[in-house]
Amino acid sequence: MSTNSKSLKSTRQEPGVSGLRMTNQRALILEIIRQRRGHLDADEVYRQARQKQPRLSLSTVYRNLQTLKKLGFIEELHFNEEHHHYEIRLATEHHHLACLGCGRIIEFQYPLARLIKRNVAEAKDFEVIDTELRMTGYCTECHQEGK
Numbered sequence: 324m325s326t327n328s329k330s331l332k333s334t335r336q337e338p339g340v341s342g343l344r345m346t347n348q349r350a351l352i353l354e355i356i357r358q359r360r361g362h363l364d365a366d367e368v369y370r371q372a373r374q375k376q377p378r379l380s381l382s383t384v385y386r387n388l389q390t391l392k393k394l395g396f397i398e399e400l401h402f403n404e405e406h407h408h409y410e411i412r413l414a415t416e417h418h419h420l421a422c423l424g425c426g427r428i429i430e431f432q433y434p435l436a437r438l439i440k441r442n443v444a445e446a447k448d449f450e451v452i453d454t455e456l457r458m459t460g461y462c463t464e465c466h467q468e469g470k
Contacts, residue, residue, distance in 0.1 A: 362428045418456035424465030
């Protein structure tokens with residue numbers, strides 16, 4: 324996963340990143356995702372943002388999520404077909420475990436992923452830009468409950 328993990332303060336001070344300015348709404352959405360450490364869907368972002376900006380609409384949240392994604396500040400993740408989740412784009416590559424019982428998302432780093440990325444790129448003469456590894460199963464709590 325790429326860099327671009329910028330501080331909110333420095334982001335807001337930059338005049339027109341890619342021709343778009345960091346509005347109060349974008350800054351709020353980015354801060355919500357950053358504080359919760361990601362994996363929020365648009366509805367969760369909307370509910371939290373409305374607490375600070377009651378006149379904010381859901382369509383504005385969706386538009387701003389897409390803009391923040393395009394600018395490289397956040398990533399859109401697809402854990403299931405129902406909806407997308409968002410997290411801050413980090414400088415370090417990480418992967419996800421998705422619980423089929425409760426929907427919990429657990430991040431992890433594992434050196435094997437980097438090794439596979441490098442070996443496949445060399446073996447196939449292919450420039451790998453990004454990798455995404457998602458494993459599904461059951462977290463400890465759901466496994467114990469028999470979900």
